[in-house]
Amino acid sequence: MTGKRHRGSLLKIVVLAIAIFAMIIISFIGSEIGSGIIGSKPISFLNVEAPKYHPAPERPFHHLPITNTMITAWISIVVLGGLFFIGTRNMKLVPTGLQNFLELIVEAAANFIEDPAGERHGRWFFSVCTTIFLFIVANAWLSLIPGFETIHINGEPFLRNANTDLNIPAALAVVSFCYVEYWGFKAKGVSYLKTFFHFGPLWQALKLMFTGNIKAGAGGLLNGLVAVFAGLLEILSHLIRMVSFTFRLFGNMTAGMILVMIMLFLVPWVLPIVFYGMEAFFGFVQAMIFGGLTLGFACAAVMEEE
Amino acid sequence: MEGFLGLTLPSFIGQLINFLILLGLLTFFGYKPIRRMLDERANRIKKSMEQAEATKQEYDRARVEVEKRISKARDEGQSIVGQSEQAGERIKEEARQGARKEAQAIVDRTREELERDRDKIVDELRKEFVDMAILAAEKVISETLDKEKHRQIIEKTLEESAALRRNES
Incomplete structure (x- = not known):
């Protein structure tokens, strides 16, 4: 009896697999490239419009300087703000529903942040790192809602994944950079500048040379020059971070968007689901990387050097 | 109009403001109340754990105290019982003694009364007997004996009887 049931479910799976495969083949043949x-x-109903990509966000309202990514960013803000606003109305000590879910997110983020940063600094970093993460995730996941990119106004897409706008x-x-430097000064005061302008060892060496101890001074001179050079490199690295932050997120999200568009064009049925799933995962990963790297740089900025 | 890859200053500033608004919103409506709640809950749990610990200690202490008191009360009870047993024994003995004395007194008094009654009855009987004897003798013998001799005989008899009684007692 169990064998019969087993055979029955096996049959179902085989039929389902054949149906899926047939849908993929049919939709490929029916599309523009396949035919x-x-x-x-x-x-006709399988003929998806060929993907057009412009790096710049479109403006659905020609007379208004509002881009479609701006609208999407507002939607993300409304969704996130609304969730947290509703979830924190009359909070209960024993959480239920939305409150429970939000507490889960906040507590997970707090643990993630306070693990490397410690209790005190973790409280500083928490808001910015968590908001960066949530904003990127919201932008990425909202754009995966079916029908998201099909709304057109004045011939332009009304909504677009906000992370694919280089401005975001x-x-x-820039926010991440500014906060990291601010926390550095907050933790160390003016001596945070020593990270970038480290002239101490060089002065010491020069002083030794001028007071007669030429041998020891000459030895220290090299160390001093290395320290100055390392400080200059540090300035460069802090500035380059911004560029890498920007293009990592922009590149990943744009590539994902283009990939999904091309898959929809080539094989309109079934197969794009896989890429939608991948995009959901990559959106989360990119948000994690952005928030996590901000946290890492912040920890490095406030860390005491021995 | 369009900068490098769509990077424009108005858009950039707009998105910067967007993010800062979101940061403010989430911080004041989300993170702060939630973290306060989390902290409060952690505090509450810590406090109730401490309370439970304190209660347990209190309970242990109270139990030891109660046990000590119970054993003390048991000892006291036992000593009270012993004392009362002794007291009871003593009272019983005293009562027994008293009763014996009283009974003895009653017996003595009764005997005295009985003796007194007996003497009285004996005296009365004797008097009556004398009178009856004289009467009978008068009737039987009538005038065969003179009165003097008669009296002498009776007196003698009484004398003997008195002696007999004295011997008895």
Whole structure:
């Protein structure tokens, strides 16, 4: 009896697999590229518009300087703000529903942040790192909602994944940079500048040379020059971080968007689901990287050097 | 109009403001109340754990105290029982002694009364007997004996009887 049932479910799986495979093949043949290869006419409802990509965000309202990524960013803000606003109305000591979910997120983030940063600094970093993470995730996941990119106004897409607008990664990178430097000064005061302008060892060596101890001074001179050079490199690295932050997020998200568009064009049925799943994962990973790197740089900035 | 890859200053500033607004919103409506709640809960749990610990210690202490008191009370009870047993024994003995004395007194008094009654009865009987004897003798013998002799005989008899009685007692 169990064998019969087993055979029955196996049969179902085989039928399902064949159906899925058939849908992929049919949709490929029916699409513009597939029909071109075979030499038949494309089937109208499988004929997806060829992907057009402009790096700059479109403006659905021609007379208004509002881009579609700006609208998406507002939607993300409304969704996130609304979730937290509703979830924290009359909070209960024993959490239920949305409050429980939000507490889960906040507590996970707090643990993630306070693990390397410690209790005191963790409280400083918490808001910025968590908000960067949530904003990127919200932008990425909202754009995966079916129908998201199909709304058109005045011939332009009304909504677009906000992370694919270079302005957003750039803005986040600048925020991250400013906060890291601010925390550095907050933790160490003016002596935080020593990270970048480290002339101490060089002065010491020069002083030794001028007071007669030429041999020891000459030895220290090299160390002093290395320290100055390392400080200059540090300035460069802090500035370059912003660029890498910006283009890592922008590149990953844009590539994902283009990949999904191309897959939809080539094989309109079934197969793009896989890429949607991948995009959901990559959106999370990119958000994690952005927030995590901000946290890492912040920890490095406030860390006491011995 | 369009900068490098769509990077424009108005857009950039707009997104910067967007992010700062979101940061403010989430910080004041999300993170702060939630973290306060988390802290409060952690505090509450810590406090109740401490309370539970304190209660347990209190309980242990109270139990030891109660056990000590119970054993003390048991000892006291036992000593009270011993004392009362002794007291009871003593009272019983005293009562027994008293009763014996009283009974003796009653017996003595009764005997005295009885003796007194007996003497009285004997005296009365004797008097009556004398009178009856004289009467009978008068009737039987009538005038065969003179009165002097008669009296002498009776007196003698009484004398003997008195002597007999004295011997008896």
